[in-house]
Amino acid sequence: QVQLVESGGGVVQPGRSLRLSCAASGFTFSDYGMHWLRQAPGKGLEWVAIVWYDGGKKYYTDSVKGRFTISKDNSKNTLYLQMNSLRAEDTAVYYCARDLKSGSFDYWGQGTLVTVSS
């Protein structure tokens, strides 16, 4: 069965960096695009970024452009999100999700909490 397991969350000071990972299993990782999404405490869902199945294309929401980088390592079945210049408003549970039809999400991980605070 499809499994997505995020890791790497924690408490970080504003302006610092963090890298999230998402280990995938139960499907052919190299055949699928992958997403990062987030949900601030008590708030709704926000899409963050997508990487195409082969890593060839990437798109980001405006608020993270130039600060976050999505990537995938098909040899390790792992998705990454490198987050630089973190801000308080980046505080959220971050989910990885498998792409459905180039823009929706059919399987989600359990999420990892990122707290940006001094």
Place this chain on the structure above:
Amino acid sequence: ENVLTQSPATLALSPGERATLSCRASQSVTGYLAWFQQKPGQTPRLLIYDASNRATGIPARFSGSGSGTDFTLTISSLEPDDFAVYYCQQRSSWPLTFGGGTKVEI
């Protein structure tokens, strides 16, 4: 960006009743709209994709309809397990966007 507006914000119903949730887009998404269910402390679950297609394992009491800018999620007869927050999401244009959610409560 394409703004999705969901209504109502909260829907108070009883088990067995019919729930009708609305999602309106600021620009046409043709049929590229999905619905998700999220229960407290849980991961979102895909219910409907491309406006009217049920995802794997989703019961037939969940149905989606609409096109262009106006969409509806209908739960024909609410089960106790269906009380949750529901989000719509469009994949017609970047950035991908979600509606603000409708809470279905008892």
